Amino acid sequence: AQSVTQPDIHITVSEGASLELRCNYSYGATPYLFWYVQSPGQGLQLLLKYFSGDTLVQGIKGFEAEFKRSQSSFNLRKPSVHWSDAAEYFCAVGAHGITGGGNKLTFGTGTQLKVEL
């Protein structure tokens, strides 16, 4: 069974500082990996995804993530955080193959990011 671990429940950074949110996954084959962001009372917005190829993926809002197979990690990074980045961030893993009830995304428990001005 696939699983996702986000070790940090809360992270606080100063505006302008760099950010790294950790994500570790467990999956028996090459995973599909996603990062989502959720603002309070809102749905989830897709930041970026990894399917195959280049292990460093670029996303929206200046975010990037690096897939490291040897470490089973897919950490999210941003070089300079803005106050508007304060939100909940979810990492998710899915299987290759688009359809079917068995191909579900598994989400981590989320990391709450607070940005200090």
Add this chain to the structure above:
Amino acid sequence: GAVVSQHPSWVICKSGTSVKIECRSLDFQATTMFWYRQFPKQSLMLMATSNEGSKATYEQGVEKDKFLINHASLTLSTLTVTSAHPEDSSFYICSARRPSVRGYEQYFGPGTRLTVT
């Protein structure tokens, strides 16, 4: 990115009544749609997966007779909470999956806040 809408964004109903929530993929055809439930400060809990024209697949512990899902078209899925009770109060989020060049993407609606009094 693709857009998924949900309606209503919030609803208050009396105990014993039924509530219908609509989920639409506005600019793409969704091969599969998903319904999640999210409790405060927690991750998403998958309730069911549905493919257009077929019966939904419910996760273990989710009452299919209570949470009726209809996937009428490739752009519309509905969740009906029947005979709602206060413990059904929650944040419900739908999601739609779209094929992409090297896999798929999954987009989320803005969520529906249900309060049962």
